Amino acid sequence: MAQRKEKLSYRQQFSALKNLPRFFRMIWDTSPPMTVANALLRLLKSAIPLLLLYIGKEIIDEVIHLISTHGAQQRLWTLVAIEFGLAIISELISRAITLLDSLLGDLLSNISSEKLIRHAAQLDLYQFEDPTFYDKLERARRQTIGRATLMSMVLTQLQDFISILFLGAGLVVFNPWLILILIVAVIPSFLGETHFNQRTYSLTTSWTPERRELDYLRYIGASDETAKEVKIFNLADFLANRFSQLSHKYYLANRKLAVSRAAWGSFLSALGTLSYYGAYVFILLQTVGGLITIGTLTFLAGSFERLRNMLQGIMGRFSSIAEQALYLQDLFDFFEIEPQIKSKAGGLPIPEPIKQGFVFQNVSFKYPGSERWAIRHLSFHLTAGEKLALVGENGAGKTTLVKLLARLYEPTEGKILLDGIDIREYDLAKLRNSIGIIFQDYIRFQMKAADNIAIGNIGQIEERPIIQDAARKSLADTVIELLPDRYDQVLGKRFANGVELSGGQWQKIALARAYMRDAQLLILDEPTSALDARAEHEVFLRFSELITGKTAVLISHRFSTVRMADRILFLENGMMKEMGSHEELIEKAGMYAELFRLQAKGYQ
Secondary structure (H helix, E strand, C coil), X not given: CCCCCCCCCHHHHHHHHHHHHHHHHHHHHHCHHHHHHHHHHHHHHHHHHHHHHHHHHHHHHHHHHHHHHCCCCXXXXXXXXXXXXXXXXXXXXXXXXXXXXXXXXXXXXXHHHHHHHHHHHHCCHHHHHCHHHHHHHHHHHHCCCCHHHHHHHHHHHHHHHHHHHHHHHHHHHHCCHHHHHHHHHHHHHHHHHHHHHHHHHHHHHHCHHHHHHHHHHHHHHCCCCCHHHHHHCCCHHHHHHHHHHHHHHHHHHHHHHHHHHHHHHHHHHHHHHHHHHHHHHHHHHHHHCCCCCHHHHHHHHHXXXXXXXXXXXXXXXXXXXXXXXXXXXXXXXXXXXXXXCCCCCCCECCCCCCCCEEEEEEEEECCCCCCCCCEEEEEEEEECCCEEEEECCCCCCHHHHHHHHCCCCCCCEEEEEEXXXXXXXXXXXXXXXXXXXXXXXXXXXXXXXHHHHHHHHHHHCCCHHHHHHHHHHHCCHHHHCCCCCHHHCEECCCCCCCECCCHHHHXXXXXXXXXXXXXXXXXXXXCCCCCCHHHXXXXXXXXXXHCCCCEEEEECCCHHHHCCCCEEEEEECCEEEEEECHHHHHHHCCHHHHHHHHHHHHCC
């Protein structure tokens, strides 16, 4: 269980309000015209309550006057018409405000989600492998939706505050003590709401890891990707019980807080109600004593009631705004995270063509927070145009090596040179654009077949001939030709009319991505593991023919395939064990030769 945080102080809670100016800059950037229109409509709306109360007072006084005098009723019906007009205008303004809030909220959610996607793509790969970072990402992701509520609350706050200035002026003219009673009536409820909002935020934040686990259990318990394992291993009870245990702990923690909040909220609200009726009795006594008219009674009682409700709303909403602003900090904190791997100003262009190749100079790497070296003292030269195979047991460092080569990671020690220059000196985007890489854990995008392939060079998503050529090179065209809608066929079963592929068929689609870009370095990190030995051999033969003159790195556990490489680098515990051609390593009779003979024996 994660360590629980202490609840936030009032100072911390109110300091979160500093996020609001930045938040409203986001709203303004979303749509300046709609933001201005919303503000003007709310300004008009804020004056209407006072006008309605005053017109209501005049109507009552006029009715009483007419009862005693039986005079002309023209003024009465004029007042009624004005009140009717104000009511219609108020309703139209309210609907317009609701519409603008909805439209602005949708746009704000879309834009913040888009910004989160773009920012996440700029961050380093190792950050996504850190649970603490993932908690921040999860909290930030939750803040991209529902922000319209905060926007509406703040704007309503300003609107009610202006209304209070109008209504308060009327009470002050009659008796300033009513304002004091009013403030005393709402302060206890405000302090209570603020206190419990602090505790709610602390509970939600401290339970982020567990809530992520609950989301994960929901996913693996009811997903097309996990359905086979859940059924065959009879995991339903295990997953349901684990979810039940964890969710019940959260329920108990939340229930304790909810019960306490309800009890104290009822008590403090009763104090406010008592204060209100004390003021109401005072106004009634003034009326009975003949000091004010019946119309004035309704005006003051109505003003006091509206002021009380508005003040309670403002103070309760203020606490909620502070709470929402605390959550908003999660989004802004995520946007403040900076990648460590980025281009230097004025980064060098990638040489075309690459002449010397890549050189690893005493490269070592360990993952952040780990004491174990994933790569240690690695030095070798990958010459231009060479096909290099990486061999070793799982965890030997093969995938880490190619991620260093693509600058997805930075060496902890040593450096990697490209044509004699540290790769950190090159423009990062251009470096990665010059590399085509397919990992073993490639993504099966639930998109059209053409889009799945175009992901390898997304800028050419509309270039169907290039996509078809890439499919031909990877042999994916033989798969696509059998699909009902061919290149327009949606792959996967998540969406309507989608078609699921076998593992080997998916791998041919993924391989086509590597051929989408005219890369100088191609890396295949065990992308054919789902193919049988014959199919994999055919893919690599074709690969060798198509990359003539280009540099390539191949990772495969099948030694019959890697023997096609010019040289083979055998890794063990992140260190170079052996290096040479297949024939040289067999003649050396070392670890590679031993494993090759063991694997060959298995095929006999």
